[in-house]
Every structure is written in C-alpha cells, then in structure tokens.
Amino acid sequence: MSALTIDARDGSARTGRLRTAHGDVNTPAFMPVGTHATVKSLDPDEVRACGADIVLCNAYHLALRPGVDLIERAGGLHSFMAWDGPILTDSGGFQLVSLRTVTAVDDDAATFVSPYDGARLRVTPEEAVGLQARMNADIVMCLDQPVAWGADAAQAEAATKRTHRWAERCAAVHPGDGRLLFGICQGGFDEQARAASASRVAGLDFDGIAVGGLSVGEPLEVMEAMTAASVAELPVDRPRYFMGLGTDAELLTMVALGVDMFDCVAPTRLARTGAALTPDGRLPLRRAVYRDDLRPLVDGCPCPACRRFSRAYLRHLIGAGEILGHRLLTLHNVTHLSTLMAGAREAISAGRFGVFRAETEARLRAAGDGEEGADAADAGQPQRIGRTVESARIPGTLGPRG
Ligand SMILES: [Zn+2]
Incomplete structure (x- = not known):
C-alpha cells in the first residue's frame, strides 16, 4: 500500500x-x-x-x-x-x-x-x-x-x-x-x-x-x-x-x-546574503533603494519579519551584520516557499492550478523577470541551487552549480 x-x-x-x-x-x-x-x-x-x-x-x-x-x-x-x-x-x-x-x-x-x-x-x-x-x-x-x-x-x-x-x-x-x-x-x-x-x-x-x-x-x-x-x-x-x-x-x-x-x-542560503524571496522575485535588501523603505517585505505574509518589521529595518540589520537580520530573512524565505506550496495545493484541489501557475509567473515577469533577472546576480547566487548543499563554507565543497 x-x-x-x-x-x-x-x-x-x-x-x-x-x-x-x-x-x-x-x-x-x-x-x-x-x-x-x-x-x-x-x-x-x-x-x-x-x-x-x-x-x-x-x-x-x-x-x-x-x-x-x-x-x-x-x-x-x-x-x-x-x-x-x-x-x-x-x-x-x-x-x-x-x-x-x-x-x-x-x-x-x-x-x-x-x-x-x-x-x-x-x-x-x-x-x-x-x-x-x-x-x-x-x-x-x-x-x-x-x-x-x-x-x-x-x-x-x-x-x-x-x-x-x-x-x-x-x-x-x-x-x-x-x-x-x-x-x-x-x-x-x-x-x-x-x-x-x-x-x-x-x-x-x-x-x-x-x-x-x-x-x-x-x-x-x-x-x-x-x-x-x-x-x-x-x-x-x-x-x-x-x-x-x-x-x-x-x-x-x-x-x-x-x-x-x-x-x-x-x-x-539567500537569507545569509540579505536576499528575500517574494512573489515579485528576489529582493536584494542590501540595495540602497530599500534604505528608507518602511513597507513590509511582503504585504500579507504571515511571517514575523513581515508582520513586525520594515524593509528599512531589515536592511539595517543585514548591513550591520546583526544575527536577527539573518534569522528574520530565513523565517520569511521558508514561509514564502511553504506559502507557494500551500497555494499550489489549494489551486490543484480547486481545479485551477493552471491559472495559479500563470498568475504566479506573470507577477514574476511583471516585476522585471524577478528571479531570472539581475536580482539573483546581485545576491551573488546562481539562478538555481541544486540538491542539498548547505555546506558552501566547507573547504573542498564546490558551489551548487559546480
Ligand atoms: Zn514574510
């Protein structure tokens, strides 16, 4: 069975x-x-x-x-x-x-x-x-x-x-x-x-x-x-x-x-580099444009980073090398992917997965290619990160894409 x-x-x-x-x-x-x-x-x-x-x-x-x-x-x-x-x-x-x-x-x-x-x-x-x-x-x-x-x-x-x-x-x-x-x-x-x-x-x-x-x-x-x-x-x-x-x-x-x-x-890994995953693609918080941005990372996101703090504060934490910045971005990024999967499950149950996927992709494209674009490079990350290699700092380990 x-x-x-x-x-x-x-x-x-x-x-x-x-x-x-x-x-x-x-x-x-x-x-x-x-x-x-x-x-x-x-x-x-x-x-x-x-x-x-x-x-x-x-x-x-x-x-x-x-x-x-x-x-x-x-x-x-x-x-x-x-x-x-x-x-x-x-x-x-x-x-x-x-x-x-x-x-x-x-x-x-x-x-x-x-x-x-x-x-x-x-x-x-x-x-x-x-x-x-x-x-x-x-x-x-x-x-x-x-x-x-x-x-x-x-x-x-x-x-x-x-x-x-x-x-x-x-x-x-x-x-x-x-x-x-x-x-x-x-x-x-x-x-x-x-x-x-x-x-x-x-x-x-x-x-x-x-x-x-x-x-x-x-x-x-x-x-x-x-x-x-x-x-x-x-x-x-x-x-x-x-x-x-x-x-x-x-x-x-x-x-x-x-x-x-x-x-x-x-x-x-992206949290360590100061990048947030969002429905509009990756948001590299180190960029100067977020210095005075008092909006939450993602409106409506249930994670502690979005409920309580602003982009400007998170950027400040990352810039100052504060552990809380890393932790909050990790909480947000894991929540983002869990939310994406929950959305997919709901859409499949409702028989509208195709619409859900098209809307998600359209929003990423509208945001300027989102993950596929410059943001990913900014974050110092490859577009794709392969199987379970949370060990980039260990000597002798290649990057996720070799
Ligand atoms: Zn969040």
Whole structure:
C-alpha cells in the first residue's frame, strides 16, 4: 500500500498526504534543508510556524559530525534536534559530484574524505541505508551516483548503471519499522536513458522515487524534458521527489509534471546574503533603494519579519551584520516557499492550478523577470541551487552549480 493518498488531481499535478511515522506531509511539499540537523538559525518550533511539515537532513554530513553513535544514543535525530515531525535524510550521493575530495567510487562503495578532519568514510549502499535507519529517519534515501552537467554519455551511462545496482542492494535491506525507503533514478541528460532509469527503479517497489541528478547546471528546458521523461515511467500512486530545486517558477513547472516533494537550500542560503524571496522575485535588501523603505517585505505574509518589521529595518540589520537580520530573512524565505506550496495545493484541489501557475509567473515577469533577472546576480547566487548543499563554507565543497 502506498504511503501517499492523492486527494485531488488537476492535469498531471496532484495534491494529497504522505503518511510517515512522525506525521503527515501535505503534498506538494517544500522541505527546508537542515544539513547539520538544524534549519540554519531557526528553532524547530519556528520551522513548524513557517509552514514546514518535514525537514531534510544530510546523513553524510551527520555521519562525519557528530557521528551516528551519538545521534543513536540521543534517541535518534528527532530527539537530538528536538523536531518531532517527519525527517528525510539524504544519503550523500550528491556529495559524489559536489565534493572534490571523494577518493574513490567503485561498484561496492563510495569513499568520502571528511571535509572536517580528512578522515575517510567508506559507505556501501547497505551501510548508507543502515546509517539513516540508525538516525531514525522517516524517509531513507538510496545511495546513488549522479553526474555533473557536461558529463559525456558514457560517464552518465556508467553512473546510472551503478545507481541501479546500488538501488537493488538498498531495496534488499529495506529498514522497515514504518520507515519509507525512496529509490533515486538518474539517466544523465538523455530522455531515453531517463525513461529507462525511472522504469528500472520503479520496478524495485520503493515507497517513493526521487528524480536525481538534475538542477546541476543544465538549461531549464533540459531539466523539464528530463523530468517529464522520468515521471512518465513512475507509478502514479507513489510519491515523487525532485532533489534540489529551485525558483518559484521551476517548482511550479515540476508540480505541473506531477512531482510531490522538493528541497532547496535557497531560502536559508539567500537569507545569509540579505536576499528575500517574494512573489515579485528576489529582493536584494542590501540595495540602497530599500534604505528608507518602511513597507513590509511582503504585504500579507504571515511571517514575523513581515508582520513586525520594515524593509528599512531589515536592511539595517543585514548591513550591520546583526544575527536577527539573518534569522528574520530565513523565517520569511521558508514561509514564502511553504506559502507557494500551500497555494499550489489549494489551486490543484480547486481545479485551477493552471491559472495559479500563470498568475504566479506573470507577477514574476511583471516585476522585471524577478528571479531570472539581475536580482539573483546581485545576491551573488546562481539562478538555481541544486540538491542539498548547505555546506558552501566547507573547504573542498564546490558551489551548487559546480
Ligand atoms: Zn514574510
């Protein structure tokens, strides 16, 4: 039986609930990234108040620091980080393309070098599942091997075949106990290979399936075509997760294709640079134009930053390097993406998702290209930020788009 109940469909878009051992997740869902078992600068109660049902943690980083033994002794991730809702842990597969310091990937395992102390960590697919289960993750991700944009067809094929062999080994050690195990399909940047990979992984009867290896620098048309080719082969009753996305427009594009779950480091990382996500695109608060702007960031936004403070005050905090500025922008940015997903769910239920998407995109365009325009560059950020790389300051880690 699928853990996903679909309540309504509108075209290929769908809305429903994903049941986990720690509660339901309303889908389509945005998962804030808490790489190190914290959504940066937020208390778990605040994460909940931002509208998040589920958070993502990174098993690779947590296995290196503070170590799975301590997390297990603390009673698992939920009690360790005081978040009682659902937790999805990523396996570390993405680090195989994002870290310069991976020493070896062979058929049996991936060997990582710790960015903290240089220690080596060799992880087999079975161990990747076991580590996440010991952390008590509600949703456990298979170990996979994505490739970077620009990889040639032979590299993509080899990595995809390895991902399939690893998926079989992960499926054979399903952690049970109410935990969900998600497979990950790859296929590089070729539609046929994408469809074949999705079909192969779908055949392994996972509780959900992620589309991996995208949003790594490829053009939007390629990303959309690859996702469509993948999703077409996935079982309709299982949750689908696009790893590491994105802008408002990209998220709605993927919702339209029938994707149910997303994660992205953008809301927390952009907050650190002083940029707010808004329905009119990114608002780079460091700009002088906001110095005397006493309006709220976004009219009607329920977050504490918008309810109580002005753009001018937030800009002042950011300029003065005050922690409160970072925290308030994080609260706002996570609330913004939760609100976008809530709007999508409501629109799908009402059979007007197409209108909702068109209105959202029109508002972004009217604001001067919004996220696609100069604001993103101003914020020092790429247009798209890929899968769970909330670790830009760790030596040896490439930027999200390489
Ligand atoms: Zn707000």
